[in-house]
Amino acid sequence: MAATSTIAARGARRAALPASAGRASFAGAVRSEFTKIRSVRSTYWTLLALVVLCVGIGALGSYGHLHDFSQMPAGGKTYQRAQFVAQAPMYSLFGAILGQLVMAVLGALTITSEYSTGMIRTSLTVLPARGKVFAAKALVFTGVAVVVGLVTSFASFFLGQAIMSGQHINTTLSHPGVLRAVIGAGLFMAVCGLLSFGIGALLRHTAGAISASFGLLFVLLVLAQFLPTSLANHVDKWIPFNAGSAIWERTSAEHLFSPWTGFAVFCGYAAVALAAGWWRFRTRDA
Amino acid sequence: MIEARGLTKRYGDTLAVDDLSFRVEPGKITGFLGPNGAGKTTTMRLILGLDQPSSGEVTVNGKPFRSSATPMRDVGALLDAKAAHGGRSAHNHLLCLAQTNNLPKQRVDEVLDLVGLSTVAGKRAKGFSLGMGQRLGIAATLLGDPAILMFDEPVNGLDPEGILWIRNLMKRLAAEGRTVFVSSHLMSEMESTADHLIVIGKGRLIADCTMTEFIAQSSGRTVRVRTTDPARLARLVTAEDGIVRDEGEGRLVVSGLTPERIGDLAFENAVRLHELTAAQASLEQAFMELTGAAVEFRAAEQRSDQDVLTGSGV
Numbered sequence: 020m021a022a023t024s025t026i027a028a029r030g031a032r033r034a035a036l037p038a039s040a041g042r043a044s045f046a047g048a049v050r051s052e053f054t055k056i057r058s059v060r061s062t063y064w065t066l067l068a069l070v071v072l073c074v075g076i077g078a079l080g081s082y083g084h085l086h087d088f089s090q091m092p093a094g095g096k097t098y099q100r101a102q103f104v105a106q107a108p109m110y111s112l113f114g115a116i117l118g119q120l121v122m123a124v125l126g127a128l129t130i131t132s133e134y135s136t137g138m139i140r141t142s143l144t145v146l147p148a149r150g151k152v153f154a155a156k157a158l159v160f161t162g163v164a165v166v167v168g169l170v171t172s173f174a175s176f177f178l179g180q181a182i183m184s185g186q187h188i189n190t191t192l193s194h195p196g197v198l199r200a201v202i203g204a205g206l207f208m209a210v211c212g213l214l215s216f217g218i219g220a221l222l223r224h225t226a227g228a229i230s231a232s233f234g235l236l237f238v239l240l241v242l243a244q245f246l247p248t249s250l251a252n253h254v255d256k257w258i259p260f261n262a263g264s265a266i267w268e269r270t271s272a273e274h275l276f277s278p279w280t281g282f283a284v285f286c287g288y289a290a291v292a293l294a295a296g297w298w299r300f301r302t303r304d305a
Numbered sequence: 306m307i308e309a310r311g312l313t314k315r316y317g318d319t320l321a322v323d324d325l326s327f328r329v330e331p332g333k334i335t336g337f338l339g340p341n342g343a344g345k346t347t348t349m350r351l352i353l354g355l356d357q358p359s360s361g362e363v364t365v366n367g368k369p370f371r372s373s374a375t376p377m378r379d380v381g382a383l384l385d386a387k388a389a390h391g392g393r394s395a396h397n398h399l400l401c402l403a404q405t406n407n408l409p410k411q412r413v414d415e416v417l418d419l420v421g422l423s424t425v426a427g428k429r430a431k432g433f434s435l436g437m438g439q440r441l442g443i444a445a446t447l448l449g450d451p452a453i454l455m456f457d458e459p460v461n462g463l464d465p466e467g468i469l470w471i472r473n474l475m476k477r478l479a480a481e482g483r484t485v486f487v488s489s490h491l492m493s494e495m496e497s498t499a500d501h502l503i504v505i506g507k508g509r510l511i512a513d514c515t516m517t518e519f520i521a522q523s524s525g526r527t528v529r530v531r532t533t534d535p536a537r538l539a540r541l542v543t544a545e546d547g548i549v550r551d552e553g554e555g556r557l558v559v560s561g562l563t564p565e566r567i568g569d570l571a572f573e574n575a576v577r578l579h580e581l582t583a584a585q586a587s588l589e590q591a592f593m594e595l596t597g598a599a600v601e602f603r604a605a606e607q608r609s610d611q612d613v614l615t616g617s618g619v
Contacts, residue, residue, distance in 0.1 A: 036450040051404035058397035137388035
């Protein structure tokens, strides 16, 4: 019975937990969610994929822009330079178009992995106040997504401008609207993640949530291309991608929303998804 | 203390839990017994607030668990050993749980040590064997030094050493004055651990009694006797401290005496016996008898057995 007596001896030490310890709190929930997100490898792989894809595609876009300009006759260069400079931020930030999808994967996984692994039952047993769990999870994800989104968009911008400086068509953050576009690209990707997080909480299924998010962000955009122009002019601006990307595409078409209005509309979509997810998380059996 | 009153859970047309009322008291191990699909896990999920009851209520220390300000101090529950993210290390799994309730960080190392997982604390949970996963789940339940512990089929798939370990742990936790509520579909498992039994079948309460009462009710030491003079034999048996139940038409069911002793008594007193059978009912069978009516698929199974027999006869 050696094993039993060891356990008994260890038990004596275990009883030493002070009576005051062990109150659940929102701050505790936030610390816990941060531990969760930082302690699985998928977070790092996803974020690495985000940075590499975004910065890489921005660099390719910038190189293409540079190439187009360099192929022009000297007269055309003089005439078109201002327009190329105006488009310089957009080309360097072009990676956000794929970055949004990677962020959507991370957003969905943050909540659906709790369901696929069964962890949700443990999470809600140690903290049955579901509002706290959901809010803490959303908050921690938002923090990570905003920081990584901004780091990615600034890195994309600076690398892109460095490439385009070869033909002096680069721009700087001090030009009107440029800083807004760079910050906007980072925020846009973060909000994509939140939209997907909300859908994840609603569907509780990784593949389903990612598919639905991709559908909203990407497939809808493609489908809208097939609309007749008269209709497209009214519908286009409401397509989530068009609304959300207005903030980082410096040249916006006449029939689209202005940058901040578009971004607000996009945030509205994410808010609806989050509210729906929150409702299901709060009220339904786990 | 856990208290259920009229607890009912309906999934569509199925009643998973049907008007259950019971009380789980501190300081002892309460076994929660029932065949697979009887509603044990659903009941535990209702206690924890993972599911909302369709009607009725269940309280933990007098209030619904979802309103607990100190959930990990109140309850440690292991519903499913796999309820952890496989990509997270044992240490980080326990850390993220402890943080929600602001438990000191060193608790994680303490409970890892307690369940014997210290050496694999940094390993990811997906590499764990079933037994190690079970230990990790138990470590999580002990983090908050809780007054109530709930284990759903804790010995499922464990080796004998693991089973013994969990039994001893539960006994010690109960001896420390905690409420221990443990489910199983195996009577034999309860036999060696539980002090009190709550038996359910098809979501309904079948028995709520002490282990001793349950054994007395359904012990294997009963003898079936058929005689021409039941009244006289009953008197003889009662005089020897046996317990007699008269089933009519000369049939008696006797407990407390061996078949040999009953046979001798009858012979010495010239009572004519037509049958003397030691009932072989084990606790397992008693449990089957008690819950038999409540097992959903039994009737269908028997019917298909008969079909097979008829078929082979042709």
